[in-house]
Structures are given as structure tokens and as C-alpha cells.
Amino acid sequence: MSEFDEIIDAAEAWNAAEPDEDLRVELVDLVEAARSDDPEERAAARSDLAQRFSGRLQFGTAGLRAAVAAGPMRMNRLVVRQAAAGLGRWLLDEQAAGRIDRAAERGVVIAHDARRKSDLFALDTARVLAAMGIRSMLHPGVQPTPVLAWSITGLEAAAGVVVTASHNPPADNGYKVFLETGSQIVSPVDTQISACIGAFDPLAVPLAQEDDHLIRRLDLSWQEAYVASIPAVRLRPEVPGVPVAYSAMHGVGAETIELAFAAAGFEPPIPVVEQHLPDARFPTVAFPNPEEPGAMDLLLETAQESGAAIALANDPDADRLGVAIPTDDGGWRKLSGDEIGWLFADHILANTTGDDRLVVTTLVSSSLLGRMAAARGVHAEETFTGFKWIGKIATERAAIGQRFVLGYEQALGYLVTDRPLDKDGISAAVLMAEIAACAAADGVTLQGRLDAIADEFGRYVTAELSVRMEPAAGAAWVDDVEASPPATVGDRAVESVSTYPEAGLVRLMLDGGVRIQIRPSGTEPKVKLYGEGVDIDVAVLDELLAALAATAPAN
Incomplete structure (x- = not known):
């Protein structure tokens, strides 16, 4: 044959x-x-x-993501049923080993976004778990990822699942798994679950009936409880709000963010009407990610026309936050993920106290957060790429008396409270609205806030570049850079090389204190390059990244 x-x-x-x-x-x-x-x-x-x-779609640290289509390498109900069965088997194994108490009884809480077939994927997950004797709890309608993550600990569930492809292209869908702490799974749990998934035939996974007694349908009380927690995010609640323009990016964040703003004492944000309601077609954006060029164009138009003081955008499942600010010439400027993180750090560290405070960021985010923390006498940690690691650090450090106050990664992921232990674009949006309000009350601009940070610590400049490559080729290239690092990048000597195998990352320190990092993407077929320097021209940094990218093998 x-x-x-x-x-x-x-x-x-x-x-x-x-x-x-x-x-x-x-x-x-x-x-x-x-x-x-x-x-x-x-x-x-x-x-x-x-x-x-x-083969089969691999379950990694970001769960599953692929285009919705038939076949074992795509997202469909058979693949989801196999994944749910693998998760169920892992939970039962952990229960038997005494590592997760009463896993079947405590069960799994499940939510979904508005992408194609998300509702079916969520229901099938519940039916598979019920057939295995595991309780499941389904959130009603569509819900943002932060609401799902927040509800896990409230429900004392053994795990959580959200069906979403987050900021991926419109054709995709995905499947994220959370631990009982409300944080996403980390290694080795991902490989353990993947092994369990592989033991099931996707064509023959047993299903319970939709009305099985082990399937519980939740009401909106958990969304309401999440919203009720939002006012505690504010650090200067006495400061009145300012006009905020907002885009839900055709996702599921709009309803919850309007409720959150009201709970926090702010007027509703001014919506980008064309992008406000969930729409699985994503008709106004080719790539619904606030990081992508053009994705926030309609938001900037709305901000300009409405006289907003700040413009905020969530990605479709509302766990990321994009920000744009007015410029002196009457225009608008998108902030980088690091600039947003610096504004959060500046505000939080100025309005909290205690030497037990902890801030956490990732290897590829700016090193400025560590300097800001040191100047304020608080603990700072740097961890692997992916917000799941920030949640892990926060959990571990709490056991030794450190109090988490901020975590961020430059890919627009922020956590400005201690629950859930995952990035949360809704609570972050509320606190960013407060930062804008405080700036207005103090008679300064948000750019002025950033300039003041630069005056104190130096002007940190960051840049990124992606090289499209198939995963195997990308990993091989990074391995080659690690095994035989270049003597120079562009016109600058390489002074030291550090490797972080757990993150698949190589860090090159160049002459003049310039930092270049390279790693394969965990969710897309590309290799990412990150540059950082202090008081350097961004064009120079871009040239250095391009010089390293030019060494990539033909793909």
C-alpha cells in the first residue's frame, strides 16, 4: 500500500x-x-x-492550537475529546498517587470563547470527563479567560479548561489547561498529560449524555464575583477617571470590562463599535492581536475622535492588554509591552509599601524592571518565557513570605493582583485607566511618566524581530547559535553567552551592554529575536537583530 x-x-x-x-x-x-x-x-x-x-496535534505548555478542520493535526471535536480524555486520565492518576486530593469529586471548570466550535469543544470536554467519573462545571455563554482562571480557586476545582485560540488568526481554535492554583500548566505536567492523551484513540473516546449528573452548568455568579474583586485592584480610588477608548478585538472581553469599569468607579470605556461584540470571523482584523501592525488602527481612530486620554485593547480572550497614548503632536503612539510594564511598575511600587513585595518578569522582557525593584527595595525575579512561569514563581515565593504585586511579560501579558495566577487583561485595563487618571490629576502626560523613568534609570530601548521557520529548523538554528556562538553580531563583539535550556533560549551580551536573545516560538512557526540596550538608537538595535537573523539557515 x-x-x-x-x-x-x-x-x-x-x-x-x-x-x-x-x-x-x-x-x-x-x-x-x-x-x-x-x-x-x-x-x-x-x-x-x-x-x-x-501525526497528532501535540499538547504543549500552551495546550493545543491549530486551524479548525478535520484530521488529527487540526482542531476538531475528535481531537478535543482525545485531549479531554488525556486530562481526565492524568487527574485520576494524580488522585491515585495522592498528589491531587479528590480530583474526580472537585472536578474541572470549563469556559469557552466565541470562536468557531468553541461551545461544542467545551461541552464535549465535559461529556468526556463525566464518562470517566469526573465532575465538570461549565461556565455560561462566552467568558474571558481571566474569569475562568479566577473561578478555579473559588470553586476549589482540581483543574480548569478554557477553549480559546487567544490572539491567533481567525481560522484557529485552541485548548488551554490550568492547574488547581489558577495558573497554566508547566513542565513536566504538559508532557505527562500529553502521554496520557496519546493512550486514547480519538475515534473512540466514550461520551456521557449532555444531561449527565456529573455535568453542572454554572450561572453568572462567578463572573459577578470576579467583577466584585476588581475595585481592590485600584491603588488610588479617590482619583476620578478619564475618558478611555477600548477595543474588544471582536472577542469576549467587552461585557466584563464594562462591568469591571463600573465596579471600579469609572465611566464605561468608549468602544470601537465595529469590534465590540464577539465575532468568530474577525472581519476588521486579519490577525486579532494588539501587537500586530494595524490591529489597533480602529481603536486609535476612536481615541482620536472621542478625545480619550488613553486607548486600551484586549485580545479576543481578554488576557492580554495593548495600550496607546496621545503624543505631543496630536497623534497616538502604541506602547511596547515593556513600556506598559514600566508604567505598571512605577505606579504599583509608588503606591504600595513593604520590603516583602515581589515583582516578576520573563527572560525576554526588559531588564529595567529589576533595576526599578532594586531602587525601591523590593524583590525581583526573572523567569522563563510564558506567563505560566510567572504564576509558578508567585506561588513558590508566597511560601517564603514574599508578596506578589506585579508580573509581566513583554508580549502584553500583565498580572496586577494576586488572583488569578495568570495574565489578566481586564484587571490590568482598570489599573492602566487609573494610571492615566493619576497622570491627568498630576498635570503630566503618560509620555512624561515614561520620560521620568528614563531620567532616573537611563533610556532602555527594546526591539524584536521574528524569522519564519518550521519548528524543527528553528530549534536547530538556536542550537547551532548555542553550540557555536558568533564572535560578532554586526559590528559589535560578543562578550558573553548564556543559555537557558528550559526556555530554549540563548542570550548574547554584546559590546556596549547590548543584549540579544534568540529562541523558537512556543506557539508559531518562527524564531524570535529580542534586543535591548540603554541610551541606544532603536535603528542600531534593529540592525543588530537583522545581522543575527541573516545567519539563519535556508528554510
Whole structure:
């Protein structure tokens, strides 16, 4: 039997089990195209089929993410059922080993966003868990990821699941798993769950009935409880608010953020009307990520027209926060993720007290946070890339008496409270609105706040560059840089090399204190390069990143 025949057999077996008519039709059409007389159509279809059936979608530290389509390398109900079964088996194993108490009884709390098939993926997860004797709790309707993460500890659940692809392209969906602490899973839990997933046949995972007694449907009380916690985020509650423009980026954050602003004593934000309601098509943005060029254009227009003092954007599941500020020339400027983090640090450290305070950031974020913390006499930690590690550090340091007050990663992830232990774009938006209000009350601009930080610590400059590469090629390139680091990058000598195997990251320190870092992306087929220098021109930093990128092998 040829390789093509094996793929066709696998596709037909998949279709026999596929529960969704639209995906069955899509796969039948693809198989027919793979037999077409047109050589181009035939080649394209066979390549697509080969990719879909080349293995199984791997469950990593970000869970699962892929385009919604049929096949084991895509997001669909069969893949989700297999993943849910693997999670259930891991929980039962942990319960049997005495590491998670009463896991089946405490159960799993589940929420979903508004992307294609998210509701079906969430319900199937509950049905799979119920069939395994594990209780599940389904949030009503669509919910932001922070509400799900926050509710895990309140419900004393053994784990949490949110169906979302976060800021991925419109065609994608995803599946995130949280620990009982409300933080995302970290190694080795991800590999343990992945091994459990592999033990199940995705075509034959048992399902309970939708009305099974182990499936509990929650009401809105947990969203209400989350909103009720928001006022505690404010550090200067006496300061009146300022006009805030806001984009939900076609995601699920709008309703909750309006409730959160009201609870915090602020007027509702001024919405980008075209992007305010959930829409799985994401019609106004090709890539619904506030970091992406053009994604915040409509927000900046709304801010300009409304006379807002600040512009805020959540990504579609509302766990990230983008920010733009007015400029002296009457325009608007998007802040980098680090600049947002510096504003949070400046505000939080100025309005809290105690030498037990702790701030945490990631390896690829700016090193300025550590200097700010040292100047204020508080603890600072640097951890691996990914917010899950920030949650882990916060949990560990609490055991030795350190009080978490801020965690951030430059990819627009911020946590400005101690719950949930995951990035939260809603509570962060409320505190950023307060920062803007305080600046206005003090008669300064937000750029003025950033300038004051630069006056004290130096002007930290950061830059990023991504090189599109397949994951295996990207990992190999980073390994090569580690094994044989360059003597120079551009016109600057490499003075030291540090490696962080757990993060897959290599750090090069160049002449003049410039820091260049390189690592493969954990969620996309690319390698990311990060640069930082003090009192350096950003164009110089961009040139250094481009010089290192030019050494990438042909892909």
C-alpha cells in the first residue's frame, strides 16, 4: 500500500467518526481533490492531507492550537475529546498517587470563547470527563479567560479548561489547561498529560449524555464575583477617571470590562463599535492581536475622535492588554509591552509599601524592571518565557513570605493582583485607566511618566524581530547559535553567552551592554529575536537583530 493510500484510509476512518457535517464534507472534498486530474489541485490537496494526518496535534505548555478542520493535526471535536480524555486520565492518576486530593469529586471548570466550535469543544470536554467519573462545571455563554482562571480557586476545582485560540488568526481554535492554583500548566505536567492523551484513540473516546449528573452548568455568579474583586485592584480610588477608548478585538472581553469599569468607579470605556461584540470571523482584523501592525488602527481612530486620554485593547480572550497614548503632536503612539510594564511598575511600587513585595518578569522582557525593584527595595525575579512561569514563581515565593504585586511579560501579558495566577487583561485595563487618571490629576502626560523613568534609570530601548521557520529548523538554528556562538553580531563583539535550556533560549551580551536573545516560538512557526540596550538608537538595535537573523539557515 502506498503512503497516499494509507493517508486516504486514515481520512476515511476519521470521517466515519467525525461528528460535524461541515468537517465531513470538507474532508470528502479534499480527498476528491487529491484524486483530481488537475496536477496542481491534486498536489495541493495531497499536501494538505499529508499535513493533517502526519501525526497528532501535540499538547504543549500552551495546550493545543491549530486551524479548525478535520484530521488529527487540526482542531476538531475528535481531537478535543482525545485531549479531554488525556486530562481526565492524568487527574485520576494524580488522585491515585495522592498528589491531587479528590480530583474526580472537585472536578474541572470549563469556559469557552466565541470562536468557531468553541461551545461544542467545551461541552464535549465535559461529556468526556463525566464518562470517566469526573465532575465538570461549565461556565455560561462566552467568558474571558481571566474569569475562568479566577473561578478555579473559588470553586476549589482540581483543574480548569478554557477553549480559546487567544490572539491567533481567525481560522484557529485552541485548548488551554490550568492547574488547581489558577495558573497554566508547566513542565513536566504538559508532557505527562500529553502521554496520557496519546493512550486514547480519538475515534473512540466514550461520551456521557449532555444531561449527565456529573455535568453542572454554572450561572453568572462567578463572573459577578470576579467583577466584585476588581475595585481592590485600584491603588488610588479617590482619583476620578478619564475618558478611555477600548477595543474588544471582536472577542469576549467587552461585557466584563464594562462591568469591571463600573465596579471600579469609572465611566464605561468608549468602544470601537465595529469590534465590540464577539465575532468568530474577525472581519476588521486579519490577525486579532494588539501587537500586530494595524490591529489597533480602529481603536486609535476612536481615541482620536472621542478625545480619550488613553486607548486600551484586549485580545479576543481578554488576557492580554495593548495600550496607546496621545503624543505631543496630536497623534497616538502604541506602547511596547515593556513600556506598559514600566508604567505598571512605577505606579504599583509608588503606591504600595513593604520590603516583602515581589515583582516578576520573563527572560525576554526588559531588564529595567529589576533595576526599578532594586531602587525601591523590593524583590525581583526573572523567569522563563510564558506567563505560566510567572504564576509558578508567585506561588513558590508566597511560601517564603514574599508578596506578589506585579508580573509581566513583554508580549502584553500583565498580572496586577494576586488572583488569578495568570495574565489578566481586564484587571490590568482598570489599573492602566487609573494610571492615566493619576497622570491627568498630576498635570503630566503618560509620555512624561515614561520620560521620568528614563531620567532616573537611563533610556532602555527594546526591539524584536521574528524569522519564519518550521519548528524543527528553528530549534536547530538556536542550537547551532548555542553550540557555536558568533564572535560578532554586526559590528559589535560578543562578550558573553548564556543559555537557558528550559526556555530554549540563548542570550548574547554584546559590546556596549547590548543584549540579544534568540529562541523558537512556543506557539508559531518562527524564531524570535529580542534586543535591548540603554541610551541606544532603536535603528542600531534593529540592525543588530537583522545581522543575527541573516545567519539563519535556508528554510
